[in-house]
Amino acid sequence: MAYRVDLTPQAVSDIEEALRYINREAPTRAKAWLTALMDAVYSLEEMPERFPVAPESQDFGVEIRHALFGKRAGVYRIIFRIYKEASDEGVVRVICIRHGARDRLKPKDLDE
Numbered sequence: 001m002a003y004r005v006d007l008t009p010q011a012v013s014d015i016e017e018a019l020r021y022i023n024r025e026a027p028t029r030a031k032a033w034l035t036a037l038m039d040a041v042y043s044l045e046e047m048p049e050r051f052p053v054a055p056e057s058q059d060f061g062v063e064i065r066h067a068l069f070g071k072r073a074g075v076y077r078i079i080f081r082i083y084k085e086a087s088d089e090g091v092v093r094v095i096c097i098r099h100g101a102r103d104r105l106k107p108k109d110l111d112e
Contacts, residue, residue, distance in 0.1 A: 003045050003082070003090045014097040018076065037097075040069045041078055044092040048082050056105040068100070075100035
């Protein structure tokens with residue numbers, strides 16, 4: 001089954017914020033980072049179930065998954081939900097993208 005990937009406004013804002021930070025700290029790497037991140041996000045079109053259920057899932061009462069992107073201190077979590085449509089297409093909704101050092105996602109953070 002192929003999935004359509006949708007980014008919430010929060011996910012877009014998270015990407016923009018991270019990109020601004022990376023551009024300040026390592027401007028020569030910012031464009032490559034963004035390209036690699038978006039490749040990781042759109043890889044969710046195929047088999048998004050391959051990623052584990054996020055620890056926050058139990059707090060929300062719905063299945064939330066996450067994919068890790070980056071290395072060492074630069075790891076980001078791509079947090080998403082999978083929706084199966086009545087048709088043959090499903091939807092992966094990227095809820096947010098958070099730096100790995102941040103606290104767990106809380107219910108108030110989940111504004112889809």
